[in-house]
Amino acid sequence: MIPRVPRLQVTELVLDNCRSSNGEIEGLNDSFKELQFLSMANVELTSLAKLPTLSKLRKLELSDNVISGGLEVLAERCPNLTYLNLSGNKIKDLGTVEALQNLKNLKSLDLFNCEITNLEDYRDSIFELLQQITYLDGFDQEDNEAPDSEDDDDEGDEDDDDDENEAGPPGEYEEDDDEDDGASDLGEGEEEEEVGLSYLMKEEIQDEEDDDDYVEGGDEEEEAEGVRGEKRKREPEDEGEEEED
Structure with missing residues (x-):
């Protein structure tokens, strides 16, 4: 029998393909205080209104849903987000994305397969609107590909420094x-x-x-x-x- 893990200890949670009955977030509340990674891909979400306060959340996967607005909730309840995936949603214009300006720590944003990507000068417009981000759809402004994980890269650099110090x-x-x-x-x-x-x-x-x-x-x-x-x-x-x- 698998023991129950207290919600306070959960740091990663994947709810992909768990269909929402009414298009809203269900089952999540403020007790998931340690959550750092949350994935709700293909859940048929239409609204983020019931997203709980997750102050330690850094990565949020919301791809392949039906979200068309209401993104201001993210800055209010997940202020420390560094990565946000909204690909495959119903986001059509820059006004909708403008709400992400208050996510001051946001570094990477994915909008693949959203109608907004069809706008003229889409990439330049997003980088100008959200000046805090480094990567849009996996690439920076110079078309350099984003690393798989910024955290892994930082850990690797620290390990390399330690090895050099030990070696003399x-x-x-x-x-x-x-x-x-x-x-x-x-x-x-x-x-x-x-x-x-x-x-x-x-x-x-x-x-x-x-x-x-x-x-x-x-x-x-x-x-x-x-x-x-x-x-x-x-x-x-x-x-x-x-x-x-």
């Missing part, structure tokens, strides 16, 4: 490391050559022993044939001597 000034140990590597490589090479040579030497020794055995066997056969030949020669001589007697 660059170049301090490079020469010693190179010498050690060279010595270790040489040692490994010598071991490999010695092993290879000893293996070959064993084969040669074995071949010589086999050859010696073969030669010795041949000499024995030749000696045996010589003895038999001498016996044959002696037998007629012995017979002749017996007849003379």
Whole structure:
């Protein structure tokens, strides 16, 4: 059985595809005080009026809903938002987006597949209207792509700094490391050559022993044939001597 997690401890909540019965937010209240990430994609929301106060919320996903206005609620109840995804909604004009000016910490805004993107000079207009944002639809004003996660990048930078501090000034140990590597490589090479040579030497020794055995066997056969030949020669001589007697 999965234990219930107290709402005060919940920092991330995903409610994607949980359809709203009346187009409004249901089930959320002020008890989710620690919430930092909230996703309500494809919930058929038409209004944000019942959004509770979430002062620690940093990322809000509201894509593929039917929201057409009322965005001023976000600045009132989620003042620390840094990322807002409104793609696939019914946002048509700059006046609707103007309410986001009060989100002073907002850095990234997505409006993909909203009618507002069809406006002439859409990107320039949004960047001029919301001067606090850095990324619109995943790109900055110079068309540089946004990183996957700004938090991850910050953590990575801190880790890199820590590693550099622990390692000491660059170049301090490079020469010693190179010498050690060279010595270790040489040692490994010598071991490999010695092993290879000893293996070959064993084969040669074995071949010589086999050859010696073969030669010795041949000499024995030749000696045996010589003895038999001498016996044959002696037998007629012995017979002749017996007849003379």
